[in-house]
Amino acid sequence: MEMDQEQNHDAEDDPFLRFVDYAISVLSPTEDEDVVDQESNRPAWSWVACRVIKTCKAYSSGVTPAILLSELSQAWAENQRGGYSKKRRPECIDQLQKKHKRGKLPNTITIDSIYEKNFLSLTSVLEAVIVDAFLLPGTNFYMLTLGDFWSSNTIDIYLHRRFYDLAELKNGILRKGREILLTGCYLRSTLRGSGHLRLLPTEYLLIILDEDEDDDAMLLGAQFCSDSLSSISVDAVNEGVSYSLYARIESIGSLEIQGKFDSLQRKQITLVDNDGFRIKFLLWGDQVVLANLFSVGSWLALDRPFVSSFIDSTLDSSDEICLEYGSVTQLYMVPFIQHEEQVCVASTQNHYQGSKLLSAVDPTQGPKVSQVTLPCDSRGAIDFSNYPFRLFVTDLRDKMTSISIYGVVIDIRHTNNLESTILLKIEDTTGGIWAKLHFVKSWSMGKISIGHTVYIAGLTCSMTKNKRIEVSWDEKEAGSFFVNLSCLPALLNSSCLHKSSTLSDLSSKTSNTHVCRIWVDQIEHCDVNLRYSHAPCGHNVTKNFGFECNFCGCHCDDEVVRSFHLKVTIADDTAKVFAWCTGHTAIELLQISPDEFYNLPEEEQIMYPSSLEHERFIVALVHSKREGFGPANGQTLGIQDDISNWEITQALKSD
16 A cells, blocks of 8 residues: 555656646546546557657657647547448458458558558558459559558559569459558559559568468468478579478568678578478568568468578578578468457556546545456567556566656666666666666667656566566667656756756655756856766766777767866755756856867856856756665766766756
């Protein structure tokens, strides 16, 4: 009960959390807002939080509740928009949707959205159903009319000639009712102003097979089960032998850049067959968009793939053979069917569910929702991206993916001297947890220090060998999102997202970011230092045989800038506080750039702070010291050598 009260107080005391809960109640008004069932249209807590933050980043000068709710309502309406009216839906789509159970691919767009925006990105995915297949009158050009499960429109596409042998009108596999996946499509309008759109031919088309359909099962058995991955031979290929292979997609690698001038893209897909034999399937250059059609766990049927040795492919590997998407290759896929699992609602939601306190209704009844249904992958990891409530540290369990954490940074460390990996300890009202953050190069998320409030989405939970929960995050993974709310520019001018405080309200016991109206006081205690810092993270650098960032641990000769480290007394009508700041915040307070200050004569540098006395600002303050964490427990980063416990994370000149 004590923990529940702390969480209630946390949401009541934090204006950002309070607004997210309010927005959820606006987007999903019901007679009883505490009831969440499978039919409810309640948005995920993380979806709303992420949208609020992204809107704040778009409106850096500040937001109002009207702006936020307008953006949220529009996005939610698009998210919830239904598909065909029943009268207009082709019967073949009706029949297919009854057994359509696979999850949507990340880059999927709808045909309706193409018409609305009159735009189609080359990386977008169309999960389509062939509504009609025909020859363009007077020509030998094949056309397909496509629909999807979510749209009221259809769209025609010119079929690429590499698929003509599959499009024979009577017996071809590309016929009415067949599901296909496409990407790399160009859009064109046939008549100016007519609104009738067509898609130009794309060679990146994948045919969906259903093992429960007799024709598809016979195709798989007859064409793809005689060859195995282990039987592939480069010598046989050189003699004219072609292969038809069937294997499961085990992993999809990240995009790699190769070539002398970083001019060549490559993506590596690992395939494994029923015998456990693995082989690499490589996509080169423009082909990499094909990976958008794949999903881990699905079975891929490759007809006549190009077979090469690792020498031919320039693959830095000991593997003798790899596969490539050749000029005559055809791809079929039996999709991984996304299973769903009933997940018990976290214990932290028992007495607090979004916009209301259940205890205010009837505390003896407990929660009115006990479980929700969430998708899980082939390895049993459950996707929490659509979980309706906020997750707390105490809720985290093994095999949780796409989770979000909102909390305060209480410690920062390196791990195993890896430049691209940093550990953050995040704390909320239920406890703290270490998050291992993996970056493509080095830290790229801007200024971060102890005491800052952060929101991280796209985290994965797993169990270590020591039976401890480990939380990790990878910058390059889809859905990854990181923001430092204490340094969010919109915060200072967004009264709906902060609580105005006086300096006498500051307390080390509260973890919120405080927004105060202050003036600069006691200039004789003002300490202005010029230092060199690493531009991407804002932290100090050390010069040895070059510049090395004290935070990222990387060599950063080309990214070093002069910056301020300022210690200053601020005051309001209730109290005075000695605080410190760096970077852009110090520039805003001093009203001069580091380079300009450096070029002043020494006497003017000494006298300059006196010109700031009684200048008024709106500032954001965080408590920057945490007892119990420090160098004794390892190399702790982000702790400044200051006697002050308060950091000014943002400042804005005030009239």
